[in-house]
Amino acid sequence: MIKITLPDGSVKEFEKGTTPMEVAKSISEGLARNVISAKFNNTIVETVTSLETDGSLVLYTWNDKEGKTAFWHSTSHIVAQAIEELYPGVKLTIGPAIDNGFYYDIELPNGSISDKDFPAIEKKAIEIARGKHEYKMREVSKADALSFYKKQGNEYKVELIENLEDGTITFCDHDTFTDLCRGGHIPNTGIVKAIKILSVAGAYWRGNENNPQLTRIYGISFPKQKELTEYLELLEEAKKRDHRKLGKELELFTFSQKVGQGLPLWLPKGAALRERLEQFLKKAQKKAGYEMVVTPHIGQKELYVTSGHYEKYGADSFQPIHTPKEDEEFLLKPMNCPHHCEIYNAKPFSYRELPKRFAEFGTVYRYEQSGELHGLTRVRGFTQDDAHIFCTPDQLDEEFKNVIDLSLYVLGSLGFDNFTAQVSVRDLDNPDKYIGSVENWEKAEQAIINAAKEKGLNYVIESGEAAFYGPKLDFMVKDALGRQWQLGTIQVDYNLPERFDLTYKGSDNELHRPVMIHRAPFGSMERFIALLLEHTGGNFPLWLTPEQAIILPVSEKHEKYAEKVLKSLENNEIRALIDSRNETIGKKIREAEMSKIPFMLIVGESDVVANTISVRKHGGEDLGAISVTMFTDLVNKEINSTLKSFKE
Numbered sequence: 001m002i003k004i005t006l007p008d009g010s011v012k013e014f015e016k017g018t019t020p021m022e023v024a025k026s027i028s029e030g031l032a033r034n035v036i037s038a039k040f041n042n043t044i045v046e047t048v049t050s051l052e053t054d055g056s057l058v059l060y061t062w063n064d065k066e067g068k069t070a071f072w073h074s075t076s077h078i079v080a081q082a083i084e085e086l087y088p089g090v091k092l093t094i095g096p097a098i099d100n101g102f103y104y105d106i107e108l109p110n111g112s113i114s115d116k117d118f119p120a121i122e123k124k125a126i127e128i129a130r131g132k133h134e135y136k137m138r139e140v141s142k143a144d145a146l147s148f149y150k151k152q153g154n155e156y157k158v159e160l161i162e163n164l165e166d167g168t169i170t171f172c173d174h175d176t177f178t179d180l181c182r183g184g185h186i187p188n189t190g191i192v193k194a195i196k197i198l199s200v201a202g203a204y205w206r207g208n209e210n211n212p213q214l215t216r217i218y219g220i221s222f223p224k225q226k227e228l229t230e231y232l233e234l235l236e237e238a239k240k241r242d243h244r245k246l247g248k249e250l251e252l253f254t255f256s257q258k259v260g261q262g263l264p265l266w267l268p269k270g271a272a273l274r275e276r277l278e279q280f281l282k283k284a285q286k287k288a289g290y291e292m293v294v295t296p297h298i299g300q301k302e303l304y305v306t307s308g309h310y311e312k313y314g315a316d317s318f319q320p321i322h323t324p325k326e327d328e329e330f331l332l333k334p335m336n337c338p339h340h341c342e343i344y345n346a347k348p349f350s351y352r353e354l355p356k357r358f359a360e361f362g363t364v365y366r367y368e369q370s371g372e373l374h375g376l377t378r379v380r381g382f383t384q385d386d387a388h389i390f391c392t393p394d395q396l397d398e399e400f401k402n403v404i405d406l407s408l409y410v411l412g413s414l415g416f417d418n419f420t421a422q423v424s425v426r427d428l429d430n431p432d433k434y435i436g437s438v439e440n441w442e443k444a445e446q447a448i449i450n451a452a453k454e455k456g457l458n459y460v461i462e463s464g465e466a467a468f469y470g471p472k473l474d475f476m477v478k479d480a481l482g483r484q485w486q487l488g489t490i491q492v493d494y495n496l497p498e499r500f501d502l503t504y505k506g507s508d509n510e511l512h513r514p515v516m517i518h519r520a521p522f523g524s525m526e527r528f529i530a531l532l533l534e535h536t537g538g539n540f541p542l543w544l545t546p547e548q549a550i551i552l553p554v555s556e557k558h559e560k561y562a563e564k565v566l567k568s569l570e571n572n573e574i575r576a577l578i579d580s581r582n583e584t585i586g587k588k589i590r591e592a593e594m595s596k597i598p599f600m601l602i603v604g605e606s607d608v609v610a611n612t613i614s615v616r617k618h619g620g621e622d623l624g625a626i627s628v629t630m631f632t633d634l635v636n637k638e639i640n641s642t643l644k645s646f647k648e
Contacts (some may be wrong), residue, residue, distance in 0.1 A: 003054040014051070021047040021187070024059050034061040036186040037070035044070070044184040046137060062223050072097035074135060074185045075125075075192050075221040076104050081177035082124035083217070087113075092179065093156040093205065093214060101220030105203055107156070108215055118197040121217075125195045132190030133175040137183050142166040145180065156205060194228035195221045234481055241481070243533040244375040250538055250596060252529075253376065262373045262380030264526060272546045274525055278361055280544075281385055281410065281521065284646040288406055290359040290387055295339035297363060301329040306499055307338040308435050312468050317367045332365035337493075337518060340388040341500040344514075350505045354514065355391035355399055361525070362386050376530035383525040389517040390502065393443075396515050400451040400490065403519045407475060407488045409646045410521040414532060415541060416487060418478040421457040423448050425471050427464030434468050440494035445471045447492050469495045470518075479535040487531065491518040538596045539618065543639040549576040549631075550597045551613075552588045554604035556580075561608045565601065565628060572632045576601070593618060601631070 001013045004023060014023065020038035024031050024047075038045050041055040044066070051057070060067035076095030079102075083090055089109035095102060113121075140148075142161060148171075149157040157180050161169060172181035174189055186192075198218045205211035222228045239245075247253045252270030259265060266274060282292070301320055304310040313334050320329040333339065340358045349356065363383045372378050391399050411419060425445045426434055434441065448471055452459040459473075466472060470493035477487045493516040496502075503511040522528040532540070542548060549569065553562040562578050569576045579588050585602065592600050602614040607625060615623040615631060623634075 002051060004051065005054075005056045007056075007058055016052055017050045019048050019050060020045065020057060020059060023051075023057060031059065031061075035059045036061060036067050036191060037064075037184065039066065046135065046183060046185055047187050048134075049137075069097045070184050070186055071192070071223070072102040072221060074189070075129075075195060075219065076102040077135070077172065077174060077177065077179055077181075077185070078125050078128050078189055078192060079121065079195065079197070079217065079219055080104050080106075080179060081128055081175065082121050084177070086120060086124055091152075091154045091156060094160075095179075101198065101218060103216050103218045105205070105214040105216050107212065113200050113215055113217065115200070121197050122195050128175060129189045129192040129195065131175055132188045134188045135185035136173045137170050137181075137185075138173065139167075140169050140171050142169055145169045145171070148178075149180070191223055192221050193223055194225045195219060196228055196232065238481055238483075238534070241534045241537045242375075243377070243530040246533050246538040247376070247530075249594065252533075260380070261370055262368055262378070264376055264379060264381075269546045270529075273529065273540070273544065276544055276546075277522070277525065277529070278385075280413070282359075284406060284409060285357075285359050285387070287646055288357070288402060289355075290357040293340065293343055293358045293360050295333075295336060295343070295360060295362055297333060297365075298330045299333050299339060301331050303338050303342070304331055304334070307335070307341070307496060308469060308499065309334050309338065313366065318365055333362075334364055334366050336360055336362035336364060336384060336386040337388055337496060337516075338500070340386075341496055341502060341516075344388075344390050344502055345500060348503075348505065349390075349514075351392055351507055351512075354504055355389050355395055357387060357389045359385075359387035376526040379526050382527065385520050385522040385525065387519050389519070390497070390504075390514040391517070392504070392506075392512070393515055396447050396492070396517070397451060397454075399517055400447060400492065401455055403490050403517060404451060404455050404457070404473075406646070407490065407519070407521045409644065410488065411475060411477065413541070413643050414544070415535065415642070416477045416479075419487075420476050421452055421459035422465070422474045422476050422486075423452060423459055423461045423471070424465035424467075424474060425461060425463055426466050430464070434466070436469065436495035436498070441471070444492035444494055448473050448490075467491055469493050472518075477531075479531065480537070481534070485531050487523055487528065488521045489519065489523060492516075493518060539598075540596075541639075541642045542598055542635065543643045545596075545598060546575065547577055547595075547597050548574055548635060549599040549601055550592050550595075551576060551578045551601045551603060552585060552592065553578070553580060554585050554602065556582075558603050558605070558608060562603050565603060565613055568628045569632070572628075574632060574635055589616070593620075599631075599635075 002016055003011050004014055005011050021032060021035060024035040035047055037060040038047055039058040040051060062068065062071060073096060080092050080095055083106060087108060091107040093105040095104035142164065145161045146158060149161065160180060170181060170183060172179050172185060196219060198220060201216045202213050203216040204213055220231065250269065251267050252273060253264045253266050256265060298321065301310065317334060318332045320331055322329060343358055344356060361383050363381060365381050368378055368380055389399050426441055452473060470491050472489050472491035474486045475488040477485050479485060497513050497516050502514055504514050506512045551562045551565055553559045559580050566576055566578055589600060596618060598618050600616040602616060607613055610625065612625040612627055613631060614625045617623060
């Protein structure tokens with residue numbers, strides 16, 4: 001008999017050779033019907049894998065992330081079979097699951113695949129799926145595996161197998177199809193009811209541009225047709241909300257090939273939006289005891305060698321800047337933290353003066369591969385709302401909780417109410433990825449978990465997601481479309497204070513090492529604005545939007561009154577402009593709608609006589625003719641309902 005430990009801590013005894021599916025059936029038939037994957041002793045296994053030893057078992061359904069991974073990986077096999085049948089001579093390479101769906105990289109014998117070919121691939125794949133073919137894993141010797149793919153003339157699979165150890169190679173079979181695969185499949189193809197090929201792109205073999213270019217086919221699948229329909233509707237809505245599209249339409253930012261890829265140019269309206277976000281955070285930071293600092297965009301190479309950033313980023317980032325002086329090298333700064341360490345080092349501190357909280361909207365530079373660049377979400381130059389807190393170990397808990405409060409205030413004021421907290425810790429199996437002592441890491445990780453508990457955060461612990469110098473807490477926010485994004489991060493760092501030899505004089509008159517907290521509620525201004533654009537669809541909170549109202553005079557003779565209204569609004573700190581173009585009022589209204597300006601103030605003859613404005617909200621709601629004072633009260637009321645006070 002073997003002992004199987006379930007996620008709730010209960011232990012059940014089973015015969016040797018029992019499968020995860022049989023364990024599921026022993027719990028309930030209903031559960032067994034929904035189980036599609038499993039994990040045994042931290043290894044993903046099939047539902048029919050024989051369990052031969054004591055161990056921990058987790059059962060997954062479609063509703064679990066791991067279940068979706070198995071589902072989508074299994075579908076990639078089905079699509080690969082369909083492509084093999086439709087395109088004889090095709091060479092298959094790899095087909096993993098990704099966050100939403102899967103891809104398969106292939107080399108076509110001739111021609112190409114375009115979106116007009118997608119329906120035929122989908123039809124063939126669904127045909128195969130309906131066969132309810134079981135996925136069967138089998139071990140294969142290295143010699144046999146090489147022979148199998150050499151006969152096919154598939155040099156890609158041969159290369160993969162040559163890098164594998166004999167005794168670790170497995171094939172997966174279903175129907176007439178065989179693929180080199182580590183495992184992690186659903187029980188049979190029939191569970192897949194809906195398949196959609198989403199796009200096709202070029203991709204270099206193993207991501208190396210010196211290797212052959214392959215065709216990458218992206219797809220997604222679902223256990224119900226209804227779920228696919230809903231997903232496609234979501235994609236259509238996402239296209240409408242794409243920040244690149246909205247940024248252009250609302251004249252917020254642009255890119256220039258002459259300036260360079262991944263380097264956004266902020267237009268006047270976008271710059272005003274950024275400035276308002278900055279002022280919003282600066283005001284809260286001031287109340288929270290932060291001091292603003294400014295640091296240069298470059299630093300001597302040695303600075304980043306000391307911090308450890310050069311070792312981690314140097315090879316794949318922007319190359320050193322050489323000066324006329326021999327052996328003098330500078331780097332574009334990839335992080336603000338080394339500079340802030342040196343600011344702390346500018347004078348000695350005693351424990352009575354701590355914590356020191358240095359904040360900066362500091363622009364940093366990282367060389368992202370051109371294929372990785374995406375609008376504002378992945379750029380090469382971006383501004384972090386960075387701050388570093390230097391405190392005593394005794395102050396760490398309170399300071400960390402204060403940063404959580406600030407982050408919650410930021411998210412709440414901008415309409416991000418649906419989130420979980422992710423505590424990112426080390427990967428214990430890969431200690432070389434990190435710097436610093438085990439003792440410091442343990443202290444830092446525990447401090448974050450304790451703070452998350454005390455603040456009552458809904459949190460999960462993710463192994464291997466920590467920064468190289470310390471663990472962190474990330475806010476994982478769901479946007480209006482249900483997509484999850486990382487927004488805002490807080491990190492505990494015992495390592496940089498050691499590397500820069502930071503000290504303070506304690507009450508015992510001895511020198512001690514401060515603890516460092518890194519935090520950025522926005523993360524980066526670029527990425528935050530991109531996500532905010534998509535979350536709101538360009539309809540920003542009223543307190544933030546660059547233009548809160550537009551005054552539309554019906555004709556030229558009403559312009560003087562429009563200017564009077566504008567002056568009154570400006571005196572009440574309402575951001576407005578006048579559209580005095582020689583266009584029809586209907587056209588002005590349509591264009592104001594397109595620009596997503598919250599309020600249109602139409603002024604005609606009756607308004608001039610009555611000293612009123614005819615107010616129309618974005619979206620078409622008519623609020624009628626009211627006084628400027630009433631409109632001012634209406635605006636302030638709406639702002640106060642969304643923009644909360646911090647630490648009043």
